[in-house]
Amino acid sequence: MKEIQNSLSIKRIVIWFLLMLGPFFYFIVQRNSVSFRDRLDVFTFMLEGILPLIFVLLATLVYVGSFSQEIKNRFLVYTRMRIPLRKMLLIKFIANSLTTFGVFFVFTFGYFLFSFYIVQPLGLIHFEPEAYKLTETTVIQDSYTRHTFTQLLQYGSLTYGFLYSCWVGFNAAVYAMIGFFLVIIIRNQFWALSIPSLMYILGSFVMGLDNSLMRFRFPDAIFPYSYMQLPIWTAFIPLLFLLIICTILAFFVNKNLERIDTLL
Template identity: 35%
Template structure:
């Protein structure tokens, strides 16, 4: 019963409007920040560009981003008393559980891609395009460590995946807290 309800909720959530909105978030926020930092900064490695790109705007808006991915539709259902009428078709605990799982899944995917796609572009493609000029480093320079920098020794892709996964987990936590607060507020 839960799996059927999950499919129903995913179909409801995966509208053209929502997909366009999520893609806009994933593409526009990092792109705006990338163009803000591409000049006027001195970079030595692509990881520095990546961290500067995903800093400022994304962390500032992150709680809002995590909440607006799925929860507005749930809030609308609450306001329209839609949940009351679903009790005759689906047990309430299954309905709420499916809503929570879809919220977590979609928030996790969107926030993961919000970080991972800019990482892939900056680390693997930007260097070939030559958009950013990298300064040569010398032996006396110390490049600051970045979040999860201990994973860089396992490869850039591993680092990007782990860092993006960590951000996705944080997004899931934010959206789940907001989901529970919406339920408790009812």
């Protein structure tokens, strides 16, 4: 698709690549001061920390950031002279979803491959399961019950890595969808881009105040490393809530397309 190709400029690819290297550099600096029991520990170490805090911000900036500039600079006025507004928004919506999914899938799966298949052969880490009172045998069983989604390790590490990377990518795409509709609806582009992150952070804080809701916090549904292992279905509850919001926003945009056409 031409729209996706346009979003994959050399400049953007370089920026995304440099951002992706952040967890790698942090791992290189900290690897000798941390005891890793196995490859899964390396993988989760690089994905926890600051990433869960800025996840939604990054997801909305992959494509929606440039799309908001098109709206702000009235670039869409010239584009929709050649193509109906509904079709143009659909093309950009698909490009936004696929691009964001692709970026976060590559990011997550790349770190999975590095952690599971590259770190040990390069001798970057000496695993210490004994520090956790585990052996080389029991650490495998321990990994199956360590975090939500690691249940999938029983079906092979590649199965876990692929499906979990898809999960991260899909969640990133859903947040980007919400941001996409908000920049169309709200005139203030700064607030439109900020709302998904505020919903993600403040919503998680509110749910953390109630023990019955704590297991459904937004960050834990994507990066479940700070909470006990839960059934995989629990991670789908926050996602379902986000999809409902996304559907409502899409319905609103579709019903108010004529009014929106005068604003874009």
